[in-house]
Amino acid sequence: MKNKLIIILTIALTISVGLNSFLLMNNKPMATIPTNTVSGLQKQQTQGYNSNDFIVEKNDSNSELNNNATYTVITTTPEQNDADNSAELNLLIAKAEQFFSAHLFSEAIDYYSQVDNLDELSAKRIKGDWLAVAYQWVNQNQYSLVSNFLSEALNVQAYDHDWLLLKIEWLKKNGEIQQAVMVYQDLIRHAFDLEKEKTWTEQMHIIATQRLLYLKQQQSWSEVIKFCATLLAHDANYVPYTLAISEAYIYQNDAATAINHLDGIRYNEEYQAQINSLYSLIDAENNIAHAIALTKINEHFIVDAQINSQQDVALMIDTGASITVISVSYFEQLQNTHSYEKFRDMTINTAGGDEQAFSIKVDQFAIGGYVLNNFEVVVMDLPNFENADGLLGMNFLKNFKFNIDQSNAHLYLERL
Numbered sequence: 001m002k003n004k005l006i007i008i009l010t011i012a013l014t015i016s017v018g019l020n021s022f023l024l025m026n027n028k029p030m031a032t033i034p035t036n037t038v039s040g041l042q043k044q045q046t047q048g049y050n051s052n053d054f055i056v057e058k059n060d061s062n063s064e065l066n067n068n069a070t071y072t073v074i075t076t077t078p079e080q081n082d083a084d085n086s087a088e089l090n091l092l093i094a095k096a097e098q099f100f101s102a103h104l105f106s107e108a109i110d111y112y113s114q115v116d117n118l119d120e121l122s123a124k125r126i127k128g129d130w131l132a133v134a135y136q137w138v139n140q141n142q143y144s145l146v147s148n149f150l151s152e153a154l155n156v157q158a159y160d161h162d163w164l165l166l167k168i169e170w171l172k173k174n175g176e177i178q179q180a181v182m183v184y185q186d187l188i189r190h191a192f193d194l195e196k197e198k199t200w201t202e203q204m205h206i207i208a209t210q211r212l213l214y215l216k217q218q219q220s221w222s223e224v225i226k227f228c229a230t231l232l233a234h235d236a237n238y239v240p241y242t243l244a245i246s247e248a249y250i251y252q253n254d255a256a257t258a259i260n261h262l263d264g265i266r267y268n269e270e271y272q273a274q275i276n277s278l279y280s281l282i283d284a285e286n287n288i289a290h291a292i293a294l295t296k297i298n299e300h301f302i303v304d305a306q307i308n309s310q311q312d313v314a315l316m317i318d319t320g321a322s323i324t325v326i327s328v329s330y331f332e333q334l335q336n337t338h339s340y341e342k343f344r345d346m347t348i349n350t351a352g353g354d355e356q357a358f359s360i361k362v363d364q365f366a367i368g369g370y371v372l373n374n375f376e377v378v379v380m381d382l383p384n385f386e387n388a389d390g391l392l393g394m395n396f397l398k399n400f401k402f403n404i405d406q407s408n409a410h411l412y413l414e415r416l
Helices: 002-026 038-046 078-101 105-118 120-139 143-156 161-173 177-189 194-217 221-234 239-251 255-263 272-289 328-337
Strands: 030-034 054-058 070-075 291-293 295-297 300-307 311-317 325-327 344-350 353-367 370-380 390-392 400-405 410-415
Touching (some): 105 120, 161 177, 311 328
Parallel strands (some): 311 390
Antiparallel strands (some): 295 300
């Protein structure tokens, strides 16, 4: 279909060229001079004409020059040259506009470039008309037309400001904000005009900040980090980008990287409140990161522990118990995976009276990554003990500065 349309337009334009040429030829003065009358030609040249203004046509059918041959000399005046140039320009403009109207953008841009070489004002008018139409396409969601047109235009003029601004609007309408920001960066790099650079930078900041706010609301922290990395590579000194990437790293549990970014702006007075807020958030997140989640059952808290990095055990925290205890039934499960020998016999004082028990030593006992080696555990009957496998006693907790956050069900441990 495209080829047929090109052929039709070419035929129409060829007819137009033929008519223009015919009219121009009929308006040119004609003169006939003998071959040997060189002085006549020289005389005409001395009267203000250049040899390029003559078209010499041989009038005889002989292939060799002879004194009887005559030549037709067609002279052109400066006014006629202007008319020729004007006709050529009008023809190129007509071709550019016809191909654009037919959505044959490669051919349209080619003729537009030729117009631009001959007359910048005419090219500027064509561009203005095309941009007005293209922005209408954007508003009407005719994205394929905009895409095809921009592809051809930017292929010829890759850093033309008008084409790039059109592309930004097209990308924004498509929701491709990150790509629009990258086009702004291209614009700014090739601005060579401080006022334009300032304007485009402000516009870029607006759409980038809106995008970051959306990603933050979605808690898409990895996307925030990726987007900010692109922004900071171009605009490293824009503090809001640093604040955004720092916050994202905090929520990604990477406080060290967040602090590294914040330390570079920590004395910025304009954003001091936001900076201090993020440092406080780091402290809070660090506490959560080192906290051990508890399960609350009635008024008691259950913590998960590991024996020898293999066996999980659920223990109820009992700060009144001097030693950690596991039930006989749980000990029997342990024996299926590892043989434990009795360490010592013990008498345990309970609310119901003294109970006979024994203890074992485990190579490693861990809670939340905090590990004690060669750890003693008591084995005894725990009747009516359904929600846990035993008790976590002070022989573990005394090794740490500990705190139980009952509201949030967290156990905080810090080595002494």
